[in-house]
Amino acid sequence: MSTLKDIQAPVKQEMNEFELKFRQSMKSKVMLLDKIMDYIIKRKGKQMRPLFVFLTAAITGKINEATHRGAALIELLHTASLVHDDVVDNAHYRRGFFSINALWKNKIAVLVGDFLLSKGLLLSLKNDDFELLRIVSNAVQQMSEGELLQMEKARKLDITEELYYEVIRQKTASLITSCCQVGASSGGGTDEDISKMGTFGTKVGMAFQIKDDLFDYENAAIGKPTGIDIRERKMTLPVIYALKHSTSSEVSTIKKMITDSEKKAANVKKVIEFVKEKGGIDYATKRMNDFLSEALAILKTYPDSVYRNSLEQLLAFTIARKT
Amino acid sequence: MSTLKDIQAPVKQEMNEFELKFRQSMKSKVMLLDKIMDYIIKRKGKQMRPLFVFLTAAITGKINEATHRGAALIELLHTASLVHDDVVDNAHYRRGFFSINALWKNKIAVLVGDFLLSKGLLLSLKNDDFELLRIVSNAVQQMSEGELLQMEKARKLDITEELYYEVIRQKTASLITSCCQVGASSGGGTDEDISKMGTFGTKVGMAFQIKDDLFDYENAAIGKPTGIDIRERKMTLPVIYALKHSTSSEVSTIKKMITDSEKKAANVKKVIEFVKEKGGIDYATKRMNDFLSEALAILKTYPDSVYRNSLEQLLAFTIARKT
Incomplete structure (x- = not known):
């Protein structure tokens, strides 16, 4: 299988240029802010979002300045949302660094998030990138609404499969949706391309x-700490499917196990076993592969190219990842 | 002196219409979010921001649909920043209601803030209100940068008067600046008007x-709890002026008092007395009045009207307020 480096190769130069410009766009005259920005840049991840932007721009048109600005806008908003998430999750550790939140406290995290957001907005407005802004604002709304929907519903034990899809579409998929729309829009694609x-x-x-939701169940097989979602009563596709295909007496036994905080550890193991037996893991894996095939089918409507090939490899890479 | 009701009278109908539309714009299909929005609307304040928008639109041009959308954009962003502030301040009580933060926790506060922000953005983008968006994004950047600048500098005991102005211009004034620019821009004012x-x-x-910063010192005179800024080492104009006009031995005595956490209560009283004696309160009052006179002089360049009169009264009202 291709490595991330292979996948990035066709847009390597653009990705490097992008990183340089992104650093510049984060500059501030407030020293505290500049220090935090340096820190954020150091802990940057795999840069998957700009990669999607550049590759989709390349297969539907041509990478240009607007593509760079679009990628920067998304990265600014994504970074803002990561910083805000540090507050949201009360996470004190992210990607091996201490989170902004732990180091500089909640108040600064919120302000830095707002600052990044406004930087992104001003960058787009200055260049009349209104369509890109529309795409990305839409994603911000969907992500926050999705997270709130999840809080409202996902801990209810009778969440349906449809609602689960709605939550993950808003919460997770909307950001990647916006990356690919920004790519197509900035690269000069038609409305149909977008x-x-x-x-x-x-x-x-x-x-x-x-x-991501399957990890919880798969890790059990290789002896890794597992069942975190179950422990937190987060109902994901494997268990949703399993409960749907159980007798009402099985359902009430499992629900009791999930809610019984006394015997948590032992119960989590039993619930995972039950989900496997009921075919919940096979079903979720199948649904995942269905979504992937549908995505690949869309790519196939574009002519073969190094960019299309990279996108195909990127899908395989995304799904094969172990962490 | 005029009451707020008198001041609002010339734009009463517009303000009512605005409130109605604003409620509608906050709707969401997520129940939890809808509940929080209802709650936010219930605890709404004096609506000073839309008032500035409508009155400045009226004296530079004519209130129209864009003015309404501009006021809604600012109110959405202001509400978002209040919700985020609840996290920032860790405030559990605001305007007599429990804060969103206390009731629904930090995570929801951040998400609701983001949701409101994106609602505002999408509203503007849908209507091609790019100039309004530019004005308001600028304000968001300034506000977050100003708060961070304050955190970095305001607790340092040797903050200068110039830096104090820079902090309050960014942190507080930028929002009112944007209200008045949005009014002038949406109402059809010229670039000079804006x-x-x-x-x-x-x-x-x-x-x-x-x-606002003078309150801390003035309340002492009427026996109210006082000296909160001093207690928190927040250096505002009265004490900055007093220190600037002291001998170096006085400066070091006062600085010791401000930093000595052991004898806080007694020291706060002494610092307030010292600031008064050195003329810090008189000076800050004078500077406040200077800013007001300069603001009034700008208004006088517009012909007399019920709107101009309301704005003049609004300034007097703002400064006369006791809380």
Whole structure:
């Protein structure tokens, strides 16, 4: 299988240029802020979002200045949302660094998030990138609404499969959707390209989140700490499917296990076993592969190219990841 | 002196219409979010921001649909920043209601803030209100940068008067600046009107914040709990002026008092006395009045009207307020 480096190769130069410009765009005259920005840049991840932006721009048109600004806008908003998430999750550790939140406290995290957001907005407004802004604002709304929907519903034990898809579409997929729309829009794609790339991004995002939810169950097989979602009463596709295909007496036994905080550890193991037996893991894996096939089918409507090939490899890479 | 009701009278109908539309714009399909929005609307304040928008639109042009959308955009962003502030301040009580933060926790507060922000953005983008969006994004950047600048500098005991103005201009005045620019821009004012109204708003905002900082010292005279800024080592204009006009031995005595956490209560009283004696309160009051006069002088360049009269009264009202 291709490595991330292979996948990035066709847009390597653009990615490097992008990183340089992104650093510049984060500059501030407030020293405290500049220090935090340096820190954020150091802990940057795999840069998957700009990669989606550049590759989709390349297969639907041509990478240009607007593509760079679009990628920067998304990265600024994504970084803002990571910083805000540090507050949201009360996470004190992210990607091996201490989170902004732990180091500088909640108040600064919120302000830095707002600052990044406004930087992104001003960058787009200055260049009349209104369509890109529309795409990305839409994603911000969907992500926050999705997270809130999840809080409202996902801990209810009788969440339906449909609602689960709705939550992950809004919460996770909407960002990748916007990356691919921004790519197509900035690269000069037609309205049809933008719409097709949006659907492509959504399918990829859905597959990505189902994979993420499957980790909880798969890790059990290789002896890793597991069952965190179950422990937190977060109902994901494997258990949703399993409960749907159980007798009402099985359902009430499992629900009791999930809610019984006394015997948590032992129960989590039993619930995972039950989900496996009922075919919940096979079903979720199948649904993930369906979303992937649908995404690949959309790619196939474009002519073969190094960019299309990279996108195909990127899907395989995304799903094969072990962490 | 005029009451707020008198002041609002010329734009009463517009304000009512605005409130109705604002409620509608906050709707969401997520129940939890809808509940929080209802709650936010119930605890709404004096609606000073839309008032500035409508009145400045009226004196530079004519209130229209864009003015309404501009007021809604600012109110959405202001509400978002209040919700985020609940996290920032860790405030559990605001305007007599429990804060969103206390009731629904930090995570929801951040998400709701983001949701409101994106609602505002999408509203503007849908209507091609790019100039309004530019004005308001600028304000968001300034506000977050100003708060961070304050955190970095305001607790240092040797903050200068110039830096104090820079902090309050960014942190507080920028929002009122944007209200007045949005009013002038949406109402059809010329570039000169927009620029003049921006300066007007900044002057008002500066006066407003100096008044706010004076409260700490004035309350002492009427026996109210006082000295909260001093207690928190927040250096505002009265004490900055007093230290600037002291001998170096006085400066070191006062600085010791401010930093000595052991004898806080007794020291706070002494610091307040010292600031008064050195003329810090008189000086801050004078600077506040200077900003007000400059703001009024800008208004006088417009012909007399019920709207101009309301704005003049609004300044007096803002400064006379006791809380």
